[in-house]
């Protein structure tokens with residue numbers, strides 16, 4: 523089962539990807555998470571990516587395509603993968619197709635498009651808190667941790683990502699509209715896109731995703 527999770531920032535892709543990958547034994551590949559780890563560790567990729575991520579702009583295609591190629595080549599689960607936050611441009615989508623066909627690996631089988639209105643995105647991102655240590659994601663109203671500011675999973679410190687601050691969120695939404703939204707039509711034409719109503723709570727969205735996956739993959 524090879525899936526792409528597509529949608530605006532704050533659509534809940536990451537939250538759903540973690541849960542579904544765990545439940546179904548899939549490899550979860552989040553380019554955002556990989557980039558944040560690279561920035562934290564000060565690697566050459568991290569140094570290159572930081573200026574874009576901090577401003578809410580897209581990191582150049584070549585950088586993220588390399589990250590994903592490496593993650594896919596790393597093997598992982600034979601059950602399949604979830605690409606979360608990739609592709610975000612047409613060039614990335616095409617690069618992914620070339621990579622999978624070059625290596626004889628099965629390509630994308632379904633694109634789940636999480637549709638969420640802008641106002642909901644802004645509300646979600648401003649209340650989102652992330653764990654500095656393990657990257658787990660919470661929301662102060664919709665998915666609070668048991669203890670304020672502390673990660674349930676690892677006890678790490680929770681923080682508001684710099685790129686979840688209002689001005690940067692506006693840039694991220696603009697980048698999404700311009701570069702990423704055209705992928706919706708691209709994948710509709712390929713017959714791969716299925717829309718999920720993403721503006722409910724995490725459990726409601728999860729149930730909708732499971733229904734779709736159950737119908738297609740059993």
Ligand code: AMP
Nearest residue numbers: 553554574575579580581586607608610
């Ligand atoms: P995310 O956690 O998916 O919202 O990603 C956070 C940031 O990482 C984005 O605002 C971009 O700066 C960068 N990023 C993540 N994935 C990609 C991608 N596929 N293409 C370009 N930039 C990306």
